[in-house]
Each structure stands twice: as C-alpha cells, then as structure tokens.
Amino acid sequence: MSAAASDSILGRNLRRFRRDRASLAWGVVFALFLLAAIFAPLLxxxxxxxxxxxxxxxPPGWMEDGEWAYPLGCDALGRDILSRLLHGARVSISIGVVVALVASCFGTTLGLLAGLAGGxxxxxxxxxxxVLFAFPLLIFAIGLMGMMGPGLLNIILALVLKDWVITCRLVRGQTLDVRDKEYVEAAVAVGASRWHVMTREILPNILSPVIVVATIRMATIIMTEASLSFxxxxxxxxxxxxxxxxADGRGFMMDAWWVSTFPGLAIFLLVLxxxxxxxxxRDAFDPRLAR
Known part of the structure; x- marks a missing residue:
C-alpha cells in the first residue's frame, strides 16, 4: 500500500473522529490539561x-490584599494547591506520554520481529x-520501585518494562495477519529486504491500532504513577x-477536604x-465501524 493511500486512510479516520462530538469534547479537555502542564510556570x-x-x-478562596491569592486553598505546609496542581500536571502527563511512547516503540519493534521472523x-x-503478562502492572511497578528506589526516571523505567508487552502482543498478531497480504507477498517477490517489508509495507498498515492502544494505556499509566506517588x-x-x-491531605479530610479533593478531581478528569x-x-480507527 502506498504512502499516499496510508495518508488517505489516516485522514479519513481523523475525519470520523471529528464527527464524534463527545469524544472530541473530551479531547479538548485533555488538550487543556496538556496546555496547563506546558505553561504551568506561567500560569x-x-x-x-x-x-x-x-x-x-x-480554605479555598482565601484572599490577600483584596485579591484571590489562593483560590484552591493551601495545604498543611501552607503551599498553594493551585500552583501544585499545575506543576503536578506536568509530572503526570509527561510520565504518561513518555511511557506510552517508549513502550509503544519498543513493543512495536519486538512485535514486528516476532511476527516476521517466527521460529x-x-x-x-x-x-x-x-511471563510479564502474569504480573499486574501496579504490583510489578511496586516491586521494581522497591529494588531501584523512588524517582522520576525509575518510575518511567519500571512502567516501560511492563507496559510494552501490550503493544508487542497486538503488533505480533497484526503482523501475522498482514504478512500474508498480496502487497507484502509482491514486495517479497521483487526482492525487497526484510527491513523494507517491515517498515514500508507492514508498519503503515498496523499503525492505527497501535496509536489507539497507546492512547488507552496513557490513562492506566497516569493512574499507576499516582498510586506509586500516593x-x-x-x-x-x-x-x-x-x-x-x-496522601498529604488524607489526614485532614474532615477539617481540610480541599487538600485531597482537588488533586483527586484532577486525576479523575484527566483519566476520564x-x-x-x-x-x-478506537471507534474512528476501527474499519468495522466505518461509516
């Protein structure tokens, strides 16, 4: 399949996504979270x-010099919750994006190799x-973090080492299906290298489900990171x-509900x-739902 045809399929799928008003609206919500994370130092x-x-x-709405200096209140150490929420969004979204991207690339590569090489x-x-599928993500991450110690890079490493298997299994199955198609057999017949077959013939035709799965996994990754930090x-x-x-506000739920409630709502809305x-x-990229 040519690159132009692949671009046409991608464009058609994106147009179907834009017609889904509810999903598009929630996509705008995610974009607002993303913008808040990017511009957190300014906001x-x-x-x-x-x-x-x-x-x-x-409490929320506390004023200083006649201005709403702390609209979401302060925590037990007197730190501004709004400022911490904005900077915390950078942590959650960056970990979600980086882990999903690295795990997808690694899993796609191994899935292609497994599907093409066989044996x-x-x-x-x-x-x-x-073996890795036998371990729940959170339990696996807790075990690795216990060995490696806390830290941002260790969280990313622990999550990538488990999350790539989802993409790998998907890509392997897709590759086994696509490798018998006529256009792949034609490329092999004219002497195309295995690298060319993998990157030019198979990968463009299985990329759509990989993108969808990576997006879905972001929510799980964000929840897992929040659990580890908690x-x-x-x-x-x-x-x-x-x-x-x-975690900092769980001891003050009766007297200072806002300390835990606002970050909890932020996680809820971001994951949703x-x-x-x-x-x-998923609906837009699923050819069975094409309309």
Missing part, C-alpha cells in the same frame, strides 16, 4: 514549593510476553505530584478525558 500564581505556616490549611525469535519474545515510592518531594498531594478520547479514536 501558577505562586512557587509550588514555597510554604508558610501562616497559611496552613487556609525461535517468535518463541522467545512470546514467552517473555507471557504510596511514597513515586515522585519525591519537593516535586509536586497529584498522588502525593492526596484520556479514556473517552481514546474510545473515540
């Missing part, structure tokens, strides 16, 4: 790490995938993270926007 009214016991557990290569990759083995202070913000956007992408 945040205060330093997210600057605290003062004079502002300890101040021993396929057997070895498939057995590794089967447990204290994820992103470490003073870097703000939504999971650790919820990713899930519903990915659902729209």
């Amino acid at each position: 945040a009214p205060h330093d997210p790490a600057a605290g003062s016991l004079l502002r300890r557990l101040q 021993v290569v396929d057997a070895v990759i498939s057995r590794i995938v089967d 447990l204290g083995i994820g992103v470490q202070p003073p870097t703000p993270a939504w999971g650790s913000m919820i 926007s990713v899930n519903l956007t990915s659902q729209g992408l």
Whole structure:
C-alpha cells in the first residue's frame, strides 16, 4: 500500500473522529490539561514549593490584599494547591506520554520481529510476553520501585518494562495477519529486504491500532504513577505530584477536604478525558465501524 493511500486512510479516520462530538469534547479537555502542564510556570500564581505556616490549611478562596491569592486553598505546609496542581500536571502527563511512547516503540519493534521472523525469535519474545503478562502492572511497578528506589526516571523505567508487552502482543498478531497480504507477498517477490517489508509495507498498515492502544494505556499509566506517588515510592518531594498531594491531605479530610479533593478531581478528569478520547479514536480507527 502506498504512502499516499496510508495518508488517505489516516485522514479519513481523523475525519470520523471529528464527527464524534463527545469524544472530541473530551479531547479538548485533555488538550487543556496538556496546555496547563506546558505553561504551568506561567500560569501558577505562586512557587509550588514555597510554604508558610501562616497559611496552613487556609480554605479555598482565601484572599490577600483584596485579591484571590489562593483560590484552591493551601495545604498543611501552607503551599498553594493551585500552583501544585499545575506543576503536578506536568509530572503526570509527561510520565504518561513518555511511557506510552517508549513502550509503544519498543513493543512495536519486538512485535514486528516476532511476527516476521517466527521460529525461535517468535518463541522467545512470546514467552517473555507471557511471563510479564502474569504480573499486574501496579504490583510489578511496586516491586521494581522497591529494588531501584523512588524517582522520576525509575518510575518511567519500571512502567516501560511492563507496559510494552501490550503493544508487542497486538503488533505480533497484526503482523501475522498482514504478512500474508498480496502487497507484502509482491514486495517479497521483487526482492525487497526484510527491513523494507517491515517498515514500508507492514508498519503503515498496523499503525492505527497501535496509536489507539497507546492512547488507552496513557490513562492506566497516569493512574499507576499516582498510586506509586500516593504510596511514597513515586515522585519525591519537593516535586509536586497529584498522588502525593492526596496522601498529604488524607489526614485532614474532615477539617481540610480541599487538600485531597482537588488533586483527586484532577486525576479523575484527566483519566476520564484520556479514556473517552481514546474510545473515540478506537471507534474512528476501527474499519468495522466505518461509516
């Protein structure tokens, strides 16, 4: 299949996605989160790490000099919750995007190799995938973080080492199906290299489900990162993270509900926007639902 035809298919799928008003609306919500994360230093009214016991557990809407200086209130250390939410969005979204991208690239490469090479290569990759599938993502990440220690890079590594298997299994199955198509057999017949067959004939035709799965996995990755930070083995202070913000406020739920509630709502809305956007992408990229 030519590159022009692949572009036409991609454009047609994106047009179907734009016609899904609900998914498009949630895509806009995700885009707002993304913009807030990118421009957090400009949007945040205060330093997210600057605290003062004079502002300890101040409620939402607290004013200074006649202005709404702390619209979402302050936490137990007097730090501005709004500023910490904005900077925490950078952590959650960056981890979600990086892990989904790296895991998708790694899983796609191994899935293509397994599907095309077959034999021993396929057997070895498939057995590794089967073993890793036996471990739930959160349990696997907790075990690795316990060995490697907390930190942003360690979180990314721990999540990538488990998450690539989803894409790998998908791509292997797609490759086994596509490799018997006429255009692939024609490329092989004229002497095309295995690299050419893999990157020019097979990959463009299986890229759509890979994109959809990567988008869906972002929500799970964000939730897992928040869980690790909540447990204290994820992103470490003073870097703000939504999971650790919820953990900081769990002891004040009766007296200062806002400390945990706002980061919890942020996680809820971000994950919901990713899930519903990915659902729209799945429907748009599924040829069985073409209309």
